Amino acid sequence: MASRTLTKPKLSKYVLTDPNRLGGEPVFKGTRVPVRSLFVYMRNGRSLEEFLADFEGVGRRHAEAVLHLAEADILGQSRRS
Numbered sequence: 222m223a224s225r226t227l228t229k230p231k232l233s234k235y236v237l238t239d240p241n242r243l244g245g246e247p248v249f250k251g252t253r254v255p256v257r258s259l260f261v262y263m264r265n266g267r268s269l270e271e272f273l274a275d276f277e278g279v280g281r282r283h284a285e286a287v288l289h290l291a292e293a294d295i296l297g298q299s300r301r302s
Contacts, residue, residue, distance in 0.1 A: 232290055234250070234286070235249065235250055235282075235283045235286045235287060235290075236248070236249065236250060236256055236283075236287065237249075237250045237251075243255060249276075249278070249279045249283050249284070249287075250283065251278065252276070252278040252279055254276045254278060254279050256287055258272070258276065259272055259279075259284055259287060259288070260291075262275075269281075269284060269285075269288075272284065
């Protein structure tokens, strides 16, 4: 199995925050889908596949990048505590 280097994605590549779009709520870039909706799905026991099926405008790459960034942020904060 080939190894690959995992790099931290840049949030601005996947998420847009614009005061003129949904009152500044962060949305997946290129959509009007709030990032919050992904976390609501996950919190309610729904899968990433269900989320992607329900919000076809959101690409898997975008959703996975957001989850990766959230994980990295949480783990980074716990190491600094």
